[in-house]
Amino acid sequence: MQIFISLLVALVLLGGGYYWYTSTQTPDDAADINIDLDANMPMNTGTPTNSENSNGTKISVDGSVSTGTKEITVTSTGMAFNQKTLTVKKGDRVRITYQNGGGTHDLRIDGYNVGTKVLNGGQSETFEFVANKTGDFEYYCSVGNHRAQGMKGTLTVTE
Numbered sequence: 001m002q003i004f005i006s007l008l009v010a011l012v013l014l015g016g017g018y019y020w021y022t023s024t025q026t027p028d029d030a031a032d033i034n035i036d037l038d039a040n041m042p043m044n045t046g047t048p049t050n051s052e053n054s055n056g057t058k059i060s061v062d063g064s065v066s067t068g069t070k071e072i073t074v075t076s077t078g079m080a081f082n083q084k085t086l087t088v089k090k091g092d093r094v095r096i097t098y099q100n101g102g103g104t105h106d107l108r109i110d111g112y113n114v115g116t117k118v119l120n121g122g123q124s125e126t127f128e129f130v131a132n133k134t135g136d137f138e139y140y141c142s143v144g145n146h147r148a149q150g151m152k153g154t155l156t157v158t159e
Contacts, residue, residue: 069093070131074139074153077101079146084153086139092131092157099124104143109155111137118143131157 070092075082076099088094098107100119108115111133116125140152
């Protein structure tokens with residue numbers, strides 16, 4: 001029995017020593033691997049990508065043009081929005097965050113059929129769309145007669 005315990009202790013010490021030795025190796029101790037890549041040769045992954053020109057306009061693979069993401073925050077106080085005019089460019093991805101400052105309101109844009117659900121005071125919601133039509137589009141609160149009371153503004157999409 002004493003021989004068995006001695007062999008078991010020796011195996012544990014050998015295994016622990018091997019583990020410690022291999023875990024303390026540095027990259028200099030490892031075998032060198034040389035890979036010769038031609039830095040001037042572009043790598044083609046086979047997947048088309050979007051490109052961007054010098055003024056930041058993005059041209060996607062399908063040929064559509066986007067000038068970037070326009071992030072806008074609109075807040076309501078009482079029966080009014082804090083911004084009466086929002087301006088974006090055609091092709092922009094528009095991300096609007098509506099923050100309800102009090103009461104029960106929403107924010108809708110009919111020309112793009114987008115908007116928030118009805119929110120209670122203190123709540124906020126974000127929605128996105130691509131501005132693919134130029135013109136002036138009214139945004140408003142659709143709750144009750146809030147729109148008629150002046151809770152509205154204009155989204156202008158320019159060329």
